[in-house]
Amino acid sequence: MSTHSAPAPDPAPGPAADALQQEPGAYPSGAAVKAADRAHVFHSWSAQGLIDPLAIAGAEGSYFWDYDGKRYLDFSSQLVNTNIGHQHPKVVAAIQEQAAKLCTIAPGFAVDVRSEAARLVAQRTPGDLDKIFFTNGGAEAVENAVRMARVHTGRPKVLAAYRSYHGATSAAINLTGDPRRWASDSASAGVVHFWAPFRYRSPFHAETEDQERDRALRHLDDTIAFEGPQTIAAIILETVPGTAGIMVPPAGYLAGVREICDRYGIVFVLDEVMAGFGRTGRWFAADHWDITPDLLTFAKGVNSGYVPLGGVAISAEIAATFDQRPYPGGLTYSGHPLACASAVATMNAMADEGIVENAAAIGERVIGPGLRAIAERHPSVGEVRGMGVFWALELVRDQETREPLVPYNASGPANQPMADFAAACKRGGLWPFVNMNRTHVVPPCTVTESEAQEGLALLDEALSVADAHTTA
Incomplete structure (x- = not known):
């Protein structure tokens, strides 16, 4: 970030x-x-004495601005959540109308807006994921998905990938595969990490996508064998890893994981907190590969973060586990009426206005080609990858050796090249999403062609600052 x-x-x-x-x-x-x-x-994830937060006066669509009137094109969608942009009038109106009708009610009651939000989510999830447990956000969704899997199977362990982020609650942070885990890493009982495919920095020395897929699946199968299949409740993966680098999985990988899970009776959990609700050009990223997990977690784009909301979409088999057995979990604000009203309005607006289709088209026609053209001009760009409005540029010192522009988890002076690049973006009026040696191009799914082109031009200009730190 x-x-x-x-x-x-x-x-x-x-x-x-x-x-x-x-x-x-x-x-x-x-x-x-x-x-x-x-x-x-x-503030979260920050040394409190070293931050200087920008004061925001307002926002609309793909832009926000400060009190001096300086506008920023939001190429971060905040934390990759404002999928329908800022201040969508239909969603704002829905929140206002719900507040006038019923601000809050306990989760044990049946409420029209909660039922409709669940119906609309279930309508769009793959396969038989037709029961929805609402949470306040993505981390709690992951927390509860893992709990469901453990109770359903009676097994203790969960496998999660390195280069992943699943949230900051107790179980979710231990599942996470990036350095934000380290300070809270209590070796949460039963969490085992493995390598998922990423050919640009392959841990398997693969030369092709097929090799990367096959070797990654073999590694996962071996890990399961040595951990004991009968001890493993779930495998959790981000369908397309987000903060860790937007690494689109090779064709056949997710199907291979599905087969492994079926073979050993392991629950397959897909984390779509960031990738879901139009971000990849489909309602869910799993739709690109025709994969149905046993549990699917969501948040962020379900209502663009207008009111905190997340959830778990649950398969029929796992839901049946709790038909006569109480589910051991709950939240005071599960399915909060204001959050559900914003979700209903968001999903309806996305359908009525072709927002998912716009994300796919902008990615294919504008962002993808534009980033590949930018990469040709800049020695600091090692790789372009992504889909929809979900893209990353891997920034390097040397394209041949692929040495990252800054070291892994760099801070202070070691991170100066990325800090200089981010500052150049902001001076130009572009708000970037920067993490380690990457910049992500993740505008709202509503971004127009002209806005996307404006952002790419500003990014192109700012990358000259990164180029100055290369060996070229």
């Missing part, structure tokens, strides 16, 4: 400090908003 390294200024005397005493919503300037933030808000 994009990070800031400049020290945050202390609130200065004057209007900004005075604003801290005002009523909420009464801040007269960006400086006042920032002063209040620095006085009271504790």
Whole structure:
């Protein structure tokens, strides 16, 4: 994710400090908003004294802007969640209407808007994933999917890939395969990591996509054999890994994992928190490969994050486990009416306005070709990969050796090349999604052709800063 390294200024005397005493919503300037933030808000994944958050005044569509009126083209979709863009009027209206009707109700009641949100999700999930357990977000969805799998199978272990992110709750962070796990890595009972396919940096020394697929499947099968198939409850994979690098799996890999799971009675969980709801140009990324998992987790794009919402789509077999046996889990805000209303409005707008189709078309006609053309001009671009409005550029020091532009999990001075690149993007009015040595191109699914071209032009210009750190 994009990070800031400049020290945050202390609130200065004057209007900004005075604003801290005002009523909420009464801040007269960006400086006042920032002063209040620095006085009271504790930010995630950050050293609190080293951040300088931008104060945001508003947003609409593919753009947001600060209090000075500087606009940014949102090529991050915030945290890859505003799939229908900012402030979609139909969704805003739905939240307002639901608030006037029924703001909240406990999850044990049957409520029209919750039932409709579940129906619409089930209508779009693959196969028989027709029961929906609602959560507050993606991490809780993963947490509950793993719990379901363990109870259903009576087995303790879960296999998850390196180069993955599944959330920050206790089980989800231990399943995660990137460095954000390390500080909380309590070796959560039964979590085993394995290598999923990624030919550009292949752990299997593969020279072709077919080799990468076959060797990755053999490695997974071997891992299961040595862990004991009878001890493994689930295998969880991001259908297309998101934060870890948007690594589209080779043809046949997910089908191979499905076959392995069926052979050993292992629950197959697909994490579509980031890849779902139009991001890859299909309602779910699994649709590209005609794969049906046993459990599918979702969040983010289900309502573009307008109100926190996530969930687990559950197969008939696993749902039947809990017909007479209570499910040992629950959340006060499961299926919150405001969140469900925003989800219903989002899914209806996506269908009515052809938003999923737009994501596919923009990716195929504009973003994919545009990024490949950019790669030809910049020695810092090692690989372009993606689909829909879900793309990544792998930035390198040397295209031949594939040395990353910055070391793995770099921070401080070692991360300066990426920090300089991100700063150049922002100066030009482009808000990037930057993680390690990659920049991701993940605008809203509603992005227009002209907006996508504008963003690619700004990205093209900013990459000259990254080029300065290469050996070329």
